[in-house]
Amino acid sequence: MTEQPDKIKQRFGIGLLCSGVLVGALQLAAPWVQAAESEPTQTLKQAKTYTVTSAPIEPLHLDTPTLPDLSGYTAEAVKAKIERSKKGQVVVRSMLQQDALKDFIGGDERLREWVKRQQGMPNAIFIEGGYVTLQDLAKRLPDNQFRQVKPGVYLARLPIVVAQNATLHVDKNVEELRLSQERGAFMVNDGKLFITDTRLTAWREADNGPATFRKPDEFRPFLVSWGGSELYISDSVVTSLGYNTSKSYGVSITQYTPNMHKRLQRKEPTGWLLNSEFVDHWYGFYCYEAADVVIKGNTYRDNIVYGIDPHDRSHGLIIAENTVHGTKKKHGIIISREVDDSWIINNKSYDNKLSGIVIDRNSINNLIAYNEVSQNHADGITLYESSHNLLWGNKVLNNARHGIRVRNSVDIRLYENVSAANALTGVYGHIKDLSATDRNISLDPFDTKISMIVVGGTLAANGSGPLSIDSPLSVELYRVKLIAPTKSTGISFSGILGEKQEEILDLMVRRNLAVLIDPVERQTELQD
Known part of the structure; x- marks a missing residue:
């Protein structure tokens, strides 16, 4: 294509x-x-x-x-990529000793962050083995971990990890997925993650509203898609993700860190972000050593540092037909450090x-x-x-x-x-x-x-x-x-x-x- x-x-x-x-x-x-x-x-x-x-x-x-x-980068093409034949499972287990989470719990300070927020040794929700929806999560998990707060609106109070060979689909039956700031929720994709016709919001429970930006180092929920993964977002609104910590910038598609990549040997991550709105993120979009990412027809509005920021050794990118405005600290669109063979058009x-x-x-x-x-x-x-x-x-x-x-x-x-x-x-x-x-x-x-x-x-x-x-x-x-x-x-x-x-x-x-x-x-x- x-x-x-x-x-x-x-x-x-x-x-x-x-x-x-x-x-x-x-x-x-x-x-x-x-x-x-x-x-x-x-x-x-x-x-x-x-x-x-x-x-x-x-x-x-x-x-x-x-x-x-x-012409091939459409919502219909995204949905055609979803494999539903095999049902997955939902489990809750410790965040410790998990490859997909090591960047976020390494060191005493970051571990203390989640111990404090979860009031105990931290756990995460893992999607494994096949296709899962948010409705499946709500059926299988207690309300203090994941619940439907009203029809079509779900609140995650633990991190959500999509494992290798698994698929999570946040679909049009979901009015909004909220990630609790107080409880330290965030999303990690190590497999395939689809967000279509919906809303994803970092949520401040104390205010019963979005976790809007207040200061750079304050934790806010984020979404990161690791090496070997595929991320697809179409016709959706994504709001208030990310803060000033590595790999936690907002919506990120990134290879594992060098030491992890040397051991895991995952291929370059990729994804499509189509016809969606990204508002109030630390970085509206970030990628690192990613390949063939398509960012098309989106609006990036009022993000903090950058609107769109592909980084180190990413290549074959298409950044097309986006509207980027109101970035508060730096640039609208930036590609930096050996981002080659790419198109920034229209x-x-x-x-x-x-x-x-x-x-x-x-x-x-x-x-x-x-x-x-x-x-x-x-x-x-x-x-x-x-x-x-x-x-x-x-x-x-x-x-x-x-x-x-x-x-x-x-x-x-x-x-x-x-x-x-x-x-x-x-x-x-x-x-x-x-x-x-x-x-x-x-x-x-x-x-x-x-x-x-x-x-x-x-x-x-x-x-x-x-x-x-x-x-x-x-x-x-x-x-x-x-x-x-x-x-x-x-x-x-x-x-x-x-x-x-x-x-x-x-x-x-x-x-x-x-x-x-x-x-x-x-x-x-x-x-x-």
């Missing part, structure tokens, strides 16, 4: 060099632009002499990217505390296309230390800082994007030495290099100008519309490349040619 990861590089043409050189940036950042940054930007100033020449047009051509077929990300979409920490070979990214309180689309990515046909409008920002990344291609009415620069590229920060350089290496192509699209009415780039390797520009300048002097470049402004505009605007801008040092290297 989705394209294989090895085809994505062919489809995007990622990693190829245009006109025989790396493609880079346009304009050295003016000091007053950097001063407008809300975080300090330590750049590496290099004295370079740049030349401007026309470049061949043919190598700049890219076919419109082929998007994955989304999403709306707006009114988030920082950026709308972020590609971070060596995440490569991704397509970011046809997204509407607006009114975010920092940048629109941000790429940090993530080379070989393609941005196509995005609308990046009215963000509080830069429209599209690129740092320490090469072979970034911007095709047919509109970046307009952003407070600072339409496209801003820069290098930064991160070695003096708290970054783990061995885990997250970087090069202070930047290059990009800009083809087609429009840069309009951005507060600090259309493009600004610090110490590029090189740049190619073609068919870029530069309109509606905010300055009375009109469209202008600054810094070293300002000296070449007439040549750039003559080639690109008057003569409709592709422009190659690169440093003399680079040309000497190529000749040698």
Whole structure:
């Protein structure tokens, strides 16, 4: 149903060099632009002499990217995956010595948490051996562990664990499943978990309402789906999960921790999250070393740290047709640390505390296309230390800082994007030495290099100008519309490349040619 990861590089043409050189940036950042940054930007100033020449047009051509077929990701397809032929069993046993729970009871402090909440050695509900519904749980368990509080509404007062080779289905006959905050309830999926046409809510019994966020370290129920598992959520509302503790962020699809994975050898976890609403979670969605996850048609609203956050070494992801807004601390959508070969397409990300979409920490070979990214309180689309990515046909409008920002990344291609009415620069590229920060350089290496192509699209009415780039390797520009300048002097470049402004505009605007801008040092290297 989705394209294989090895085809994505062919489809995007990622990693190829245009006109025989790396493609880079346009304009050295003016000091007053950097001063407008809300975080300090330590750049590496290099004295370079740049030349401007026309470049061949043919190598700049890219076919419109082929998007994955989304038609098969439906509620009906989810339900078709449910295996009901074998009935499962429900048992209650100790949380101790259980692989699926070791991350949550390891160490005296975390064990004390559940001893205190359960007022004794902690137990959990285990679904094993086949298919189980919440109605089955209510029939087999006492009210102090799991009960129906009114028709269709169930309250879990113990953790629920779906074991390997088992299936739990929270279906349309369930109006709401509530997970008790006071009693330390949460959900762990080690098999298959289906949540369809219903509501899942972290529940504060003292308030008889959702366990809305109060502070980062306060326990709130969560859902985690482990290595080897499958998680499917469709046409549902999921509310108020997660807090600031590892693997307890909200809704998570994650491989086991390295030591556990070495022993258990589970395959990469996966799942589909479709046409659902995720509200007031610590992270709206998180994944780690997951594969082929589909996040389609959802609303992520008023989550605390991130809306959608795929992380370490996840790949083959489809993040499509989602609306993400109101994230309170950081970004709307972020992929970080080697999240590769994925699609971020046709999403709306707006009114988030920082950026709308972020590609971070060596995440490569991704397509970011046809997204509407607006009114975010920092940048629109941000790429940090993530080379070989393609941005196509995005609308990046009215963000509080830069429209599209690129740092320490090469072979970034911007095709047919509109970046307009952003407070600072339409496209801003820069290098930064991160070695003096708290970054783990061995885990997250970087090069202070930047290059990009800009083809087609429009840069309009951005507060600090259309493009600004610090110490590029090189740049190619073609068919870029530069309109509606905010300055009375009109469209202008600054810094070293300002000296070449007439040549750039003559080639690109008057003569409709592709422009190659690169440093003399680079040309000497190529000749040698």
